Amino acid sequence: MSAKRVRLLIWKEFTQLRRDPLLIRLLLLMPVLQLIMFGYVVAVDVRNLSTAVVDLDQTVASRQLQAAFSGSGYFTITRTPASEADLQPLLDSGTIKVALVIPQGTQDRLGRGETAPIGIIVDGSDSQISAIGSGYASQIIAQFNTDRRTSSGAQLDAPGIDARVRVMFNPTLDPINTMIPGLIAAIMMISLMVIMSQAVVKERESGTLEQMFVTPIKATEYLIGKLTPYAALATAQMALVALGGLYWFKVPFNGSFWVVLVGLLLFMFTCLGLGLLISLVSRTRHQAQQAVMFLMIPTMVLSGFIFPIQSMPPAIQPLTNLIPLTFALEVLRGAFVKGSGFEALAVPMLALAGFGVVIFGASIIATRRRIAE
């Protein structure tokens, strides 16, 4: 093992990277773009849904209900059509996402102490909006009922439930606070898998791999020299995302720095191993790229990075345990959002360690065997 040879290899790798100036710029642009995309698109807070109100009652109660909706911040009343039939074209064209229908006689029913139905129509062609929109609507109506009862005053001595709903860990419920920690892990995986797999295959494609093996370089030195530059590059990208998240998006960090560091290190071995394995099974760069895509999409979908695991059907949920990113997300989100320590995160940490040993180990053995051939 010679430190000099390793250094030379690292230097060669960086020189090669520098030769394509567009590539380096793109590699640094990637985390920034993803920060913008995930920060502003995926982690967007659903608010100001364009809403139409059909008020067939035209009473004080119906106007109060409208005010409750528009005052909530979740709904913006943009249209007030005269009849329910007018809703069809508005929803068809996507002008409105939600419609509130207040039937005639609502106030009378309320006055008689009856239960008055209120129609809420949500655009089901957008599942996020339909889920959140109907939840908000129910909440506003519940609040309306409570306000109405308390303001009547007469019933203050009636029994009731005083429920205090408290949101733990992320009181503003801002999705960005869970998106950024996830993005840190995701960007490491993307970057290591895409760039590293390509780098090794490129040597094979251009035949320089054989030249390398007739030099006195040993397999371990080759591996260290090859892995270090990409690990450094991925670390730079992660740091960019973390800084952007903490200072631009003002994501709170409640946990321990060491938890994050250990989690990321364990996960890095998995990513390096995956990159190496892909480059070993692929003969051309094109194949390597397809293999990365092939792994990337299930990883993104099933890890809970964008789509919550909880909403997946029960039959699919066990599958998410096969994906290393799932556990990396658990560690990072746990540390960032909940401030969890090593003890609470023992299970995902061990899982990451397990993945790291198996995948990285397999890739080392496979590389050695390839070199020995």
Add this chain to the structure above:
Amino acid sequence: MMATLTRIGAIVVKEFRHLLRDPRMLLAVVITPVIQLLLFAYAISFDVENVPTLVVDLDQTQTSRTYLEQYEASPFFEVVAHGSTLADVDTAFDQNTARVAIVIQAGFARSLAAGEQAQVSVMVDGSEPNAAKVSQAYSVAINQLYTQQLTRQWADAQGLDLSSVGMLEPRVRTWYNPERRSSDFLIPGLMVVIIAIVTVQQTAVTLVRERDLGTEEQLEVSPLRKVELMVGKLLPWTLIAFAEVAMITGLGRTVFGIPMRGDFWALAVGAALFVFASLGMGLLISAVAPSLDTANILAMLIAFLPSFLLSGLAFALDQIPVVLQWISYGFPARYMVTISRGVFLKGAGFPEVWPELAALAVYAVVMIVISSVLYGRRARR
């Protein structure tokens, strides 16, 4: 003319041979879309149901149990554990075994019997914001409904005027997709992402590869004209893209039961225009990118990210910052998702989607012209 066709034919045959010679590539082109389709159709959903809930009943009376039944009966909450102390809540939240905790304070039944407000705390784990929002909304609704019941019983018993007990009850209807099946929502959009990946990425790469391998010079000294080379290179991917549109539409209609409410021809025209626009983008990348690696990453940045995130596929576009909304108009995926979803789910035809069709047509023409000019200039050097 005949000679041109023969030469283009030769390139097409050559491309397909490349593809056939590499069974893994073929597998990737055919199998990847099917896997994506399955994943997106079965795994993704934003619906919040069966949120794992921990119950800590410090009162342990018939009354508190009756109250807790409200949660058991609700489809939104699934009581997974019963704790005995407040510390159990911390443990459950730390280990992610529960996302909502309901704590009934001791003396709950006594307070209610005395006509007071009984204390209940509902704790929601905010680390999954969407689920937390919905859980919050529904726990408020459950409590309010229960209070209403209690008040009504009380007023009945006291023989009081019921006027202030009246309440509104939300009746939610979901249009276009009444069962809220996410596959209905995602598959029409997914088609767009799959086409974008196949066409942009593959065309970007096939052309750069020839340059990387040095075979481009060989092609240039052949009697092939540049246009013929381009057409020959793009034709196979056009055919594959069309085959994938047909495959996804077929699988979506038969296996996943996606409705097709609108005009099929509007969709077909849209898909064709979208394929051309994407080919133009791929060509543009291949003209600019100095190496295969760069072409790869550029294709991913231009084809994958915007068509996945800025198209409205899964994330509502009217919710994102205005600047990003403008940018989203700069990528063809947005128009195609609107067309596809309109035709499949909303029963749209040419009269409804013509602005999107026109935008795609303009886009396709502009892209192909720019990229051919750039490509031609580059080849001459």
